[in-house]
Amino acid sequence: MCPVRELKKIVEDVYYIPGRTNVGVIVRDDWCILVDTGLDEDQGRRIVNIVRDAGLKIKYIFNTHSHADHVGGNSIILDRSGAIIIAPSIESYFIENPVLEPIFLYGSYPPESLREKFFMAKPSKVDRVISEGVDGELDLTYVALPGHSFNMYGLVAGDVFFIGDALFPENLIEKFGVLYHFNVRDTVKTLYKLREAKHRYYVPCHFEPASDIGKVVEVNLDSIKKVRKIIEEHTVSKISMEELFSIILSRFKLELSPQMYFLYSSALKSYISWLVDERVIDGRFEDGRLYLFRVE
């Protein structure tokens, strides 16, 4: 197969490479800016080949956030292109020190099974940290999309809005039940912001680009409401946090490895923070356990 065909055109000068993580390719003259780099060296190598066969040099990499499936190709692309990496501030610490990701999920030094590529990419040096607004030099606009990760950013190139992991498709929501959000309250605000957005094309990382994202925004909001409702229902009487998590994970029929359990419990703790901050639930330590209960 001719690799150039794998470069899919969205509009003039803005393309993407479909994959488990879609990678944006914004063309300027004979060079390009990549938006994220996929999970690993294999995907990185594939990106390098596709872009090279299209006659383009990789000059910049923009990482929307630091999750391993978005920065995993960074190091090999850097080796082969010497590209400049642009990333949001807190994300940059994790991109440069990827062991922070499994440490963050586990809450202490993580076992080896958590220090593998799904949770931990190879390190790469971030050259430029961004803030919200227009980048006149590259003719791009950086847009904060907080919630899913520490401070994820999207990128607007002309008519195209690369939205990172701000939205997930219905099939992944069904499969995973509880989506990962670092800060659920911020995710909800970001979803409201996307509901009002008026761009011609949106490029999410885990499903195909679309012009109309209205329905998928609602599906994402509904999935959050569903998890929140389960927590509210099961905290009417006091319940240990472990038991609550067990009920939620069983409800979605999730059979998890210990590694995935840490990812899910991190996601669920974000819901707990949200509801505690809103004074809907509170916690109490009793008999060696943390109990959660509804505040009347």
Ligand SMILES: [Zn+2]
């Ligand atoms: Zn992510």
